[in-house]
Amino acid sequence: MRKLRFQYHMQLNFESPAREHHFTLRCMPVQDERQSIVKEQIAIYPKHYSSTQVDSFGNRCMYGTTKEEHTCFAVDVKGEAVVDHTRFIEAPSHKVGLYRYQTRLTEPGPYLNTFHECMSVMLEQMNSPLKKAQLMMEFLYYSYRYTPGVTGVNTTAEEACRLQAGVCQDYAHMMLSLCRKEKIPCRYVAGMMLGEGATHAWIEVYADGRWIPLDPTHNRAVDDTYIKISAGRDAQDCTINQGVFMGGGKQQQEINVIVEEI
Amino acid sequence: MAILSAEHSDQLYWLGRYSERVYTTIKLFAQQFDDMLDLKTEEYETFCEKQDIPNIYASKEDFVRRYCFDEADPNSIFSNLIRAYDNAVVLREEIGSETLCYIQLAVYDMNKAKNSEAPILHLQKVMDNIVAFWGMVDDSIDSECVRSLIKFGKRLERIDLYVRMRIDRREIKREMKRLNLRIGRTGLKYNTTKLAHLNYLVEVTPMDYELILQEIESLLDQEEKLAAGF
Amino acid sequence: MNTEELCKYSDSVNELLARYGVKFGIYKNNTFKEQLFPFDMIPRVIHQKEFDYLERGLKQRVTALNAFIKDIYGDKKIIKDGVVPEEFVYSGSGYLAQCEGVMPPKGIYSHIAGIDLVQGKDGSWYVLEDNLRIPSGASYPMIARDLCRKGLPSAFEKYHIEDNRNYAKMLRRTMDNVNTGGHTVILSPGRYNAAYFEHSYLAEQTGAHLVTGNELVVENDWLYFIDYSGKKERVGAVYRRISDEYLDPMNFNEESVIGIPHIYDIYRKGNVALLNAPGNGVADDKGIYYFVPRMVTYYLGEEPILQNAPTYLPYYEADMQYVLEHFDSLVLKDVAEAGGYGVVFGSKMTKEEKEQFIALLKKEPRRFIAQEVIDFRDIDIYEDGKIVPRKADLRAFVLMADEPLVWKSGLTRFSRNPDSFIVNSSQGGGFKDTWVMAE
Numbered sequence A: 001m002r003k004l005r006f007q008y009h010m011q012l013n014f015e016s017p018a019r020e021h022h023f024t025l026r027c028m029p030v031q032d033e034r035q036s037i038v039k040e041q042i043a044i045y046p047k048h049y050s051s052t053q054v055d056s057f058g059n060r061c062m063y064g065t066t067k068e069e070h071t072c073f074a075v076d077v078k079g080e081a082v083v084d085h086t087r088f089i090e091a092p093s094h095k096v097g098l099y100r101y102q103t104r105l106t107e108p109g110p111y112l113n114t115f116h117e118c119m120s121v122m123l124e125q126m127n128s129p130l131k132k133a134q135l136m137m138e139f140l141y142y143s144y145r146y147t148p149g150v151t152g153v154n155t156t157a158e159e160a161c162r163l164q165a166g167v168c169q170d171y172a173h174m175m176l177s178l179c180r181k182e183k184i185p186c187r188y189v190a191g192m193m194l195g196e197g198a199t200h201a202w203i204e205v206y207a208d209g210r211w212i213p214l215d216p217t218h219n220r221a222v223d224d225t226y227i228k229i230s231a232g233r234d235a236q237d238c239t240i241n242q243g244v245f246m247g248g249g250k251q252q253q254e255i256n257v258i259v260e261e262i
Numbered sequence B: 001m002a003i004l005s006a007e008h009s010d011q012l013y014w015l016g017r018y019s020e021r022v023y024t025t026i027k028l029f030a031q032q033f034d035d036m037l038d039l040k041t042e043e044y045e046t047f048c049e050k051q052d053i054p055n056i057y058a059s060k061e062d063f064v065r066r067y068c069f070d071e072a073d074p075n076s077i078f079s080n081l082i083r084a085y086d087n088a089v090v091l092r093e094e095i096g097s098e099t100l101c102y103i104q105l106a107v108y109d110m111n112k113a114k115n116s117e118a119p120i121l122h123l124q125k126v127m128d129n130i131v132a133f134w135g136m137v138d139d140s141i142d143s144e145c146v147r148s149l150i151k152f153g154k155r156l157e158r159i160d161l162y163v164r165m166r167i168d169r170r171e172i173k174r175e176m177k178r179l180n181l182r183i184g185r186t187g188l189k190y191n192t193t194k195l196a197h198l199n200y201l202v203e204v205t206p207m208d209y210e211l212i213l214q215e216i217e218s219l220l221d222q223e224e225k226l227a228a229g230f
Numbered sequence C: 001m002n003t004e005e006l007c008k009y010s011d012s013v014n015e016l017l018a019r020y021g022v023k024f025g026i027y028k029n030n031t032f033k034e035q036l037f038p039f040d041m042i043p044r045v046i047h048q049k050e051f052d053y054l055e056r057g058l059k060q061r062v063t064a065l066n067a068f069i070k071d072i073y074g075d076k077k078i079i080k081d082g083v084v085p086e087e088f089v090y091s092g093s094g095y096l097a098q099c100e101g102v103m104p105p106k107g108i109y110s111h112i113a114g115i116d117l118v119q120g121k122d123g124s125w126y127v128l129e130d131n132l133r134i135p136s137g138a139s140y141p142m143i144a145r146d147l148c149r150k151g152l153p154s155a156f157e158k159y160h161i162e163d164n165r166n167y168a169k170m171l172r173r174t175m176d177n178v179n180t181g182g183h184t185v186i187l188s189p190g191r192y193n194a195a196y197f198e199h200s201y202l203a204e205q206t207g208a209h210l211v212t213g214n215e216l217v218v219e220n221d222w223l224y225f226i227d228y229s230g231k232k233e234r235v236g237a238v239y240r241r242i243s244d245e246y247l248d249p250m251n252f253n254e255e256s257v258i259g260i261p262h263i264y265d266i267y268r269k270g271n272v273a274l275l276n277a278p279g280n281g282v283a284d285d286k287g288i289y290y291f292v293p294r295m296v297t298y299y300l301g302e303e304p305i306l307q308n309a310p311t312y313l314p315y316y317e318a319d320m321q322y323v324l325e326h327f328d329s330l331v332l333k334d335v336a337e338a339g340g341y342g343v344v345f346g347s348k349m350t351k352e353e354k355e356q357f358i359a360l361l362k363k364e365p366r367r368f369i370a371q372e373v374i375d376f377r378d379i380d381i382y383e384d385g386k387i388v389p390r391k392a393d394l395r396a397f398v399l400m401a402d403e404p405l406v407w408k409s410g411l412t413r414f415s416r417n418p419d420s421f422i423v424n425s426s427q428g429g430g431f432k433d434t435w436v437m438a439e
Helices: A110-124 A129-143 A157-163 A168-181 B006-038 B044-051 B060-069 B077-095 B097-114 B119-140 B144-164 B169-183 B192-201 B209-217 B222-229 C003-007 C010-019 C048-072 C086-090 C139-151 C153-158 C167-178 C196-206 C263-268 C292-300 C317-325 C351-363
Strands: A002-025 A035-045 A049-054 A060-066 A070-083 A186-193 A195-197 A200-207 A210-215 A226-232 A241-247 A251-261 C023-028 C031-036 C039-047 C112-119 C125-131 C183-187 C209-211 C216-219 C222-226 C232-240 C273-275 C330-334 C343-345 C368-372 C379-383 C386-390 C392-400 C404-406 C411-414 C430-437
Touching: A035 A060, A049 C263, A060 A070, A070 A226, A110 A129, A110 A157, A110 A168, A129 A168, A129 A200, A129 A210, A157 A168, A168 A186, A168 A200, A186 A251, A200 A226, A210 A226, B006 B044, B006 B060, B006 B077, B006 B097, B006 B119, B006 B144, B044 B060, B044 B144, B060 B077, B060 B097, B060 B119, B077 B097, B077 B119, B077 B144, B077 C196, B077 C209, B097 B119, B097 C010, B119 B144, B144 B169, B144 B209, B169 B192, B192 B209, C003 C039, C003 C379, C010 C031, C010 C039, C010 C139, C023 C196, C039 C048, C039 C139, C039 C379, C039 C411, C048 C112, C048 C125, C048 C292, C048 C392, C048 C404, C048 C430, C139 C153, C139 C196, C139 C411, C139 C430, C167 C183, C167 C196, C167 C232, C167 C273, C167 C392, C167 C404, C183 C196, C196 C209, C216 C232, C216 C263, C222 C263, C263 C273, C317 C351, C379 C411, C379 C430
Parallel strands: C039 C430, C183 C209, C183 C232, C232 C273
Antiparallel strands: A002 A060, A002 A070, A002 A241, A002 A251, A035 A070, A049 A060, A186 A200, A186 A226, A195 A251, A200 A210, C023 C031, C112 C125, C112 C392, C216 C222, C222 C232, C330 C343, C330 C368, C379 C386, C392 C404, C392 C411, C411 C430
16 A cells, blocks of 8 residues: 555647637546545636536546636646555446447557467467456567657557557557457556656456456556556546637647655 | 527528518519610619629629529529528527418429519519518517517618618608617617617718618627627 | 328328428438428328227337336346347447446436337238437428318318327427426527428427527536527426437537537536437347347336337347348348448349358348348328329337327338338338327
8 A cells, every 4th residue: 555646737738719618627536446535636727617527437527618718728636645456446247348349449450450369379278367468468568669759649559559659558558459359348547657757548457356457568567656547448538638619729738747655 | 488599589680681681672673674674774783783782694684584583693582582591490489380481482482483484473472472471470479579680680671772772761761760669679789879870860961871871780789799699 | 081082182281281391301412402201191090999009019118128228327237137248238339338327317218219110911010110319200290280180171070080289298298307497498400400390390389499509508517598688598408309429529529519518417417308318329229129029028027019020130140040041031231320221132132242241241240130021011102193002111209208108190101112111201201190090
């Protein structure tokens, strides 16, 4: 068990003023069996009306509207998380089926199919979904190179596989695609890691009635240095800042995350 | 309880304007057509000039055909009727099917007139339907503000056309009086100074037609109207 | 009654329908066109006793479908108990994960259902399709009835025919039942929608306001209609005639410009009713159709009153075998398509087409269902002065208000092409009134 202090800052800069800006933010860490959040503070700029709710995947959301013209939209979330990875999130098997099927972002094509094919003999010999997932994670880790700037938020798993490069989101999507080919329910997780930088992404696989988190980018199990923000079928379900607005022109997003142990 | 969106209030106003435009331009056109029978000159040129529409017509026959029935000519009577229809068709629950159907019938009759041997005769049916439409507006619409929006649009358009065509002052003054009575019942925000100015302008001699046209189009201050809507 | 007597008035009734703008829109070569919906004077007559049977069956079926949707987005018992395979739920296009865990006001998902039925030569009825998203068509028989009563007063005097003009009242009752406080509106994508006539006619007849997305706004967790003086009026029920996808750009298709941002967020909180509920597509998928009779037994513990057309799921090994062996006598439907598209007859394929289709079927068995071609009972229509037989179906409307209500009429659509089984208005079909008549 660890106690972590986190600061999340997101800023969206518009080239020209935006107005009638509707937003939904998923940047507040979840409260679940593994982590509890205390002393949370949230600030959104500019003036707005907003409300909170929990979405269909169990993620906390803040949604609302900023009517006035603005060239900058920002959110700050601060707080402390108590994380304990010895505990598990449990779920009955008949309720996780929706995570077993491919989405637009995870749908495999020839590249992922070939990649999967290479492991098929080994996979057939395993009967535990967790073991299978670990094997695929290892394969993935050694076959691909972490390369920022090549892929974007809309890059599919298949596309990343073809490029043989990508960031944490792409690793997560490729893992989801492979696990789903094995009929293993699995979900995308957006979160933060100890240190300073951007947000991170990993996955959870469903095995023996529990959700087990794995970090394919680092080829390891998730421990108490990770803070989970949200989960869903793919990155789209975990979109941190979703918005529609009028005007705005070109946008540029800055994200800054600091997580330290206390 | 009647609630009305900014979009619908706008459509009601324009339905009033376009229905009037169709009715009065047919009337004016029929007069023009009658005059032209005795004249060899290209009399329709003045007609276009007064109405402030481009004279794109090659001959007297071309003018009669296209000014009345050419859907591709944005200034034709048919085009204006289509605009009236476009506004009416989205207002069924405000004005009622029994009222809306007369605009629909006017469109059918316009098509019949277009293909008829005696198009001018057939245009009478289009006018009949417009008149029936106005009758239904008075007779069957309960909401005073819905009714007034249509009628206000109609009055405003009529003054505009009468002024353009330099119709007799008495007629213009009569329409101005009706407009004064109507505007307050629409719930629209309007420019009271402009209204007072208009009332003055229709009294002075000689009449400054251009200035009246200018003032009448800015009676409903666009910005104010938008501010009221959002 | 004498059919010739009926047909005498055909032209004048169709003229009246044109007068009231009874049309539907279609897109041809990317331009919008309005077409009159051809009306046939000869009604489909269903006797009271037979309709009672249909009514019981329809109520039962829609009650079970509603229970299914509630279960899928909630407890998922039917999956746990293995009655419906999970794959049919989650890989169908109608399932929306965003609807997980959302309970609509009073637990009603399917407020307005259109159930398409056909009658076989032996007189037995079969359900062909359930439409639980935005079924349209009720307005046409409503207005046609009004005009027929004018044209044929004697028939209505002589026989006891259920008045179907009460549909607006039924619909109002259904909307009021779930209204969370405030106005009731009908949300239309706009006048260039195929069913715009219906949207505007139902608004007029129910006294609801017809709106487009830009006239509504979500503020402080409530939905408002903004009137032209800037005043906000609360809206408690939205009978939306736009599809789930376009309803809310913040929750569904981000590109939608006809929806209302955040409307689904406040619906989730129970602050507004949406009719029908988003996500209903999970139950009217052509693949799920196969399981509806089982749902009736599963949820209600009753024997299904209405039967499906005999259907095979190539997904199951045994059914695939049957389909391959009897290919020429079956009709195959792509589960993702609607409106009469994606329907092919085994007997009408060339050898090459057949081979291609079977290859596709083997590759994606989940994508297709196969049905026996029902020997339809033809129904008479009046065409060019003659009475001729045509294929027809019946769309029955089931409304879920404080109790299930079945409209004692329906939309009878017929194919104008003598060789066609496809009755959809978008493919040139016409319609008839449906008379429920005392013996």
